[in-house]
Amino acid sequence: MIPNKRSPKFKRNRNPITWLLRHAQMSLSSLGRLSRSPISTAMTAAVIGIALALPSGLHLLVDNVRDLSNTWDGTASVSLFLAESVTDEQAEAVRQQIAQRSDVADTQLIDRSQALAEFRRLSGFGEALDLLDSNPLPAVVLIRPQPQLEGADAYARMAEELQAYREIELAQVDLQWVERLGAITRTFDRAVFILAVLLAGAVLLIVGNTIRLEIQNRHGEIEIVKLVGGTDAFIRRPFLYEGLWHGVLGALIALILVLTALFMLDGPVQRLAGLYQSDFSLAVIDPFSLLGVAFGGPLLGLAGAWLAVGRHLAQIQPE
Amino acid sequence: MIRFDNVAKRYPNGHEGLAGVDLSLHEGEMAFLTGHSGAGKSTLLKLIGLLERATRGQVWVNERNLNKLKTRDIPYHRREVGMIFQDHRLLHDRTVFDNIALPLVVAGMGHAETKRRVRAALDKVGLLKKEKVFPITLSGGEQQRVGIARALVSKPPVLLADEPTGNLDPELSREIMELFLQFNQVGVTLLIATHDVDLIQSFDKRIINLRHGRVADDCAGDPV
Numbered sequence: 374m375i376p377n378k379r380s381p382k383f384k385r386n387r388n389p390i391t392w393l394l395r396h397a398q399m400s401l402s403s404l405g406r407l408s409r410s411p412i413s414t415a416m417t418a419a420v421i422g423i424a425l426a427l428p429s430g431l432h433l434l435v436d437n438v439r440d441l442s443n444t445w446d447g448t449a450s451v452s453l454f455l456a457e458s459v460t461d462e463q464a465e466a467v468r469q470q471i472a473q474r475s476d477v478a479d480t481q482l483i484d485r486s487q488a489l490a491e492f493r494r495l496s497g498f499g500e501a502l503d504l505l506d507s508n509p510l511p512a513v514v515l516i517r518p519q520p521q522l523e524g525a526d527a528y529a530r531m532a533e534e535l536q537a538y539r540e541i542e543l544a545q546v547d548l549q550w551v552e553r554l555g556a557i558t559r560t561f562d563r564a565v566f567i568l569a570v571l572l573a574g575a576v577l578l579i580v581g582n583t584i585r586l587e588i589q590n591r592h593g594e595i596e597i598v599k600l601v602g603g604t605d606a607f608i609r610r611p612f613l614y615e616g617l618w619h620g621v622l623g624a625l626i627a628l629i630l631v632l633t634a635l636f637m638l639d640g641p642v643q644r645l646a647g648l649y650q651s652d653f654s655l656a657v658i659d660p661f662s663l664l665g666v667a668f669g670g671p672l673l674g675l676a677g678a679w680l681a682v683g684r685h686l687a688q689i690q691p692e
Numbered sequence: 693m694i695r696f697d698n699v700a701k702r703y704p705n706g707h708e709g710l711a712g713v714d715l716s717l718h719e720g721e722m723a724f725l726t727g728h729s730g731a732g733k734s735t736l737l738k739l740i741g742l743l744e745r746a747t748r749g750q751v752w753v754n755e756r757n758l759n760k761l762k763t764r765d766i767p768y769h770r771r772e773v774g775m776i777f778q779d780h781r782l783l784h785d786r787t788v789f790d791n792i793a794l795p796l797v798v799a800g801m802g803h804a805e806t807k808r809r810v811r812a813a814l815d816k817v818g819l820l821k822k823e824k825v826f827p828i829t830l831s832g833g834e835q836q837r838v839g840i841a842r843a844l845v846s847k848p849p850v851l852l853a854d855e856p857t858g859n860l861d862p863e864l865s866r867e868i869m870e871l872f873l874q875f876n877q878v879g880v881t882l883l884i885a886t887h888d889v890d891l892i893q894s895f896d897k898r899i900i901n902l903r904h905g906r907v908a909d910d911c912a913g914d915p916v
């Protein structure tokens with residue numbers, strides 16, 4: 374007799390409450406398992422923590438430096454080179470006129486003889502100058518713009534306006550170091566991004582390898598669970614939770630590292646900023662990079678565990 | 693309940709586990725499986741528990757064609773087939789209670805019901821006082837009882853045992869076999885592989901003899 378009625382369906386437990394309960398139990402027991410080998414857990418979490426802290430810390434630093442280049446007053450100065458025909462009195466008159474402008478904080482006139490003296494002192498070409506009958510250097514008005522003035526564009530506009538003066542031959546914005554800093558921070562940004570991607574890959578591998586070893590250690594147990602009817606999902610679950618917990622612990626360590634580094638750097642940075650009459654402080658914490666660490670860590674842990682589980686669990690079959 | 697139609701099993705390395713077996717066990721039947729070493733006893737049991745798949749023919753268990761069973765359904769199938777091994781296959785870092793509870797835990801049974809069932813299973817195998825100890829502290833016979841309790845705790849309709857008394861002295865072996873007889877009396881279908889011919893002949897149950905992967909003898913036990 375061959376049974377020809379349809380095969381009876383298997384009973385499956387689909388009660389969402391028991392499902393949730395089982396997940397809660399499983400996540401706790403995974404945490405418990407990790408706490409039973411505290412040293413290896415702490416080491417794995419520390420490696421993950423450092424890998425997460427490095428790019429986010431650097432990102433914060435770059436962000437802050439960019440901020441600094443935007444807000445530091447005295448960032449830029451504008452030099453006005455006056456025409457050769459302009460007398461010292463006329464030059465002083467120009468300086469007074471410019472000092473009235475609302476976007477100018479401070480002015481200083483370096484007249485032609487002062488310019489010559491300074492050039493002599495700084496260049497070492499004094500004797501060469503003696504050969505000339507007249508002073509070849511123009512008078513210069515140095516401008517320190519109002520600190521509210523921000524960005525290279527604003528300076529360029531100011532220089533353009535000043536260029537319109539008949540007495541002024543050349544208005545030059547000394548933005549060089551600001552621009553350089555901008556270029557450097559952009560380069561660093563890119564480098565930090567690449568570093569972040571590489572380290573995320575490293576975290577995946579670290580967690581994947583940790584879980585792989587764990588699967589090997591529990592080889593016999595997995596076989597027996599399969600033997601008594603444990604589903605793949607059931608067997609996967611504790612390993613996924615372990616990966617997740619590794620990520621959570623790593624993220625915590627990373628946050629502690631970054632915040633500690635900020636705290637320790639803040640004092641010296643404020644002293645440094647003080648030297649430049651700036652009230653800049655490192656307390657600018659970018660919420661996105663912190664959120665990135667807080668969520669990225671657990672997510673990477675889970676993904677790493679998933680990779681290991683996918684590769685290694687199917688190979689274990691009871692005999 | 694269990695049915696083999698011209699079943700053969702060839703292992704990937706070319707070894708022939710079974711060469712062509714026709715066999716059927718009805719519900720509530722108890723049978724012994726004997727044969728020389730390498731005759732295919734273990735292979736036959738593995739096909740029933742889906743530890744291996746047949747390479748030819750059809751295997752039916754609990755009215756399901758195992759050939760057509762999807763891989764993801766195998767765990768659910770195994771919950772209906774209790775398996776007992778010569779080497780017990782216990783988890784040595786868990787207590788006797790936790791070992792026996794495992795099939796219920798993987799099936800998602802509640803705590804109270806699990807406790808009740810594990811106690812009942814322990815009672816059946818006579819190990820009620822040992823639930824908190826670790827298997828390593830038990831004798832071979834006691835460990836085998838733990839394995840048996842684990843196999844029957846989820847009340848599967850089919851129990852398979854592969855040389856369950858292989859490591860035990862004759863007296864303990866007889867006790868274990870008598871335990872199986874008790875289960876059979878409450879309606880469990882049992883198939884027990886053993887080479888202890890002297891012992892099983894005293895039980896008056898069906899004996900299926902395998903030779904080189906085929907059924908050589910199949911004698912029903914005579915009711916006394």
Ligand SMILES: Nc1ncnc2c1ncn2[C@@H]1O[C@H](COP(=O)(O)OP(=O)(O)O)[C@@H](O)[C@H]1O
Nearest residue numbers: 703705707708709728729730731732733734735
């Ligand atoms: N996993 C395996 N891989 C390859 N060959 C196997 C495997 N298991 C069993 N066999 C072969 O199948 C045949 C039957 O083995 P088995 O079913 O274990 O016999 P028994 O349990 O009766 O001693 C033997 O020839 C054995 O070598």
Ligand SMILES: [Mg+2]
Nearest residue numbers: 733734735854
């Ligand atoms: Mg065998």
